[in-house]
Amino acid sequence: MGATFACSEDRKAQPYQLMLAALTTAQSSVRRLGVSWPTGSGKTRGMLDVLDNWYASDRGKIAIFPTSTIANNFIIELMNNPGQWRDFVTREASRQSVELYSAKNNLNMPFIKDTIALTGRLGRLGSDGYPGGPLRIFSYSQAGGSGAFGTQPNAVFKIPRRTKNPYDNCDVILDEIHNITRPDLSDKADKTVRIGILADALYTAKNIRLVALSATWFETQVSEYTDILKIVKGLENRDSATDEGFLLYYNQFPKEIFATTVPVNPRLTLPGVVEVPLTGDSRAKYRQKQKDFTKNPPKRQSPDVALSRYCNNSLFASRQTDETLASAGEKSFSSKFDTIVEYIRNDPNKKRLLLIHRPENARGYAPAEIATAGQG
Numbered sequence: 498m499g500a501t502f503a504c505s506e507d508r509k510a511q512p513y514q515l516m517l518a519a520l521t522t523a524q525s526s527v528r529r530l531g532v533s534w535p536t537g538s539g540k541t542r543g544m545l546d547v548l549d550n551w552y553a554s555d556r557g558k559i560a561i562f563p564t565s566t567i568a569n570n571f572i573i574e575l576m577n578n579p580g581q582w583r584d585f586v587t588r589e590a591s592r593q594s595v596e597l598y599s600a601k602n603n604l605n606m607p608f609i610k611d612t613i614a615l616t617g618r619l620g621r622l623g624s625d626g627y628p629g630g631p632l633r634i635f636s637y638s639q640a641g642g643s644g645a646f647g648t649q650p651n652a653v654f655k656i657p658r659r660t661k662n663p664y665d666n667c668d669v670i671l672d673e674i675h676n677i678t679r680p681d682l683s684d685k686a687d688k689t690v691r692i693g694i695l696a697d698a699l700y701t702a703k704n705i706r707l708v709a710l711s712a713t714w715f716e717t718q719v720s721e722y723t724d725i726l727k728i729v730k731g732l733e734n735r736d737s738a739t740d741e742g743f744l745l746y747y748n749q750f751p752k753e754i755f756a757t758t759v760p761v762n763p764r765l766t767l768p769g770v771v772e773v774p775l776t777g778d779s780r781a782k783y784r785q786k787q788k789d790f791t792k793n794p795p796k797r798q799s800p801d802v803a804l805s806r807y808c809n810n811s812l813f814a815s816r817q818t819d820e821t822l823a824s825a826g827e828k829s830f831s832s833k834f835d836t837i838v839e840y841i842r843n844d845p846n847k848k849r850l851l852l853i854h855r856p857e858n859a860r861g862y863a864p865a866e867i868a869t870a871g872q873g
Contacts, residue, residue, distance in 0.1 A: 510546075513747040514539055518546040520745065521708060523554065531674070531729040532710040533746045540710045541574050544670055547708050548632065551668045552581040555622065555629040556706070557656040558668045561695075563676050565636045571672075572609055572634060585628065586612050610634070619652060630656045630668075637676065638688045641695030664702040671699070674709040678724040679716070679798050701732045717802055779832045783807050 510518070513534065520527045534540055544560065551558050562568040576583055576597075589612050590597045590605075597605050615622065615631040623629045633653040635644070644651045645663045654663040671677075677696045699707060709729050715721035727735070730743050737743075775783055786807045790800040 510542070511539065513745070514543050514546065517543045517708075517745055518550060521547045521550045521706075523550070527742065528705070529707045529729055529731055529734065529743060530709070531714075531726060531744045532708060533714050533744060533748065534710065534712060535748055536712045538712075538747065540672070540712070541571065542578070544571070544672065544708075544710065545575060545578055545580055547670055548575075548582060549580045551706075552585075553623065553629040554668055554706075555657055556666055556668050557630050557653040558628075558632040559640065559653060559664075559670075560632065560634045561637060561640045561669065561671045562634070563637055563673050565639070567672070568634045568636050569606065572606065573604060576604060576609065582613055582628070582632065585626065588626065614653065616652075619656070622656075637695060638691050641691030641693070641698070645698070646694060660703075662698055662702050664698045664705055666704045667702070668706045669699065669702075669708070671707070671709040673711055673713075674725055674728070675711045675713045675721070677728065679721060679802075696728055699731070700728045703733065705731070707731070717799055721798075773833045773836045775832045777832070 517530075517532060519525070520530060532540070532543065534543070548558065548560065560568075560571065562571060576586065586609055587597070589595075590608065595605065595608050597608070599605065611617075613628075613632040613634075615628065618627070619631065621627045622631075631653045633651060639645075643649075645654055650659070650663055654667070657666060660666065677692055677699075699705070707729065709725070711725065714725055726740060726743065730737065730740070734743070774780075783804070786804055790804055794800055795803040
């Protein structure tokens, strides 16, 4: 197409990453694109390249992530990888004599966020190496909240002009879009409402440039995939004859990129799966949710998928106090996790690494209970 696009050679881009970079240049006719890459294939790298392509765009740029923590981690990646945004932040820090790193080697997050958002410098858009428009990095909840839809919206939604839908005329990149159509049932009600508002706005937005990424377009039903694609295509394309041009798909696992699983033969690994009966409060919470979903089926997920969220433990779902936990015992609230702890307790000659989705899941266990002295 005769365009130049961001994809630094020293980062050894894969062909599918080069394709995403090419499809998101200013010269590209692609305006709404869903990206389906498997976990570990470099979605973060792809997002950085897209934002580099949008650097000179005179529109507001919004990067949206499931949580504020993930959003901050993306800023760290932005500063760790070569690109125009990092160069701009570095130049501004030098010009203003601002330290980018603290004595503990932590990034100066407030300065970086204000710099890429062009706080107080919107009058210099596109001049002297400045970006063509501000970049804001939000969580889902923020992107669907008052900062976008309130009476005093963030300045990024006013570039180039403010409309009824704040996402009109914006450049938007969205991470883990499946969380919009299949929200976490443990989220608070107001957060779920804001995510729904965001989904509707992205669907109806006019003249938007949208890139939405996920490795999990569906779990158990094809309808989960079509729900995501509906948002990606938008209201303006709902009657398009095909889905051609709206999805960039890559689902291969070449050895050059992905580690080889050992043992390769699945029959050697599946016998190691241990069934753990739910007990105590875990079983009670599961049974209660089973009844609830029978009477009132979840709107965004199948009952089986929604119910699966309650078979691990009830610590988070029940909001148990430490006193209740101590009196009832960990096994009552964390049947599966307790089984794992017992397993590693019985093998004292190995180091232990426990990866936990939520810190609350291990709240009933002190480190000393998991690992013997001097190990863990």
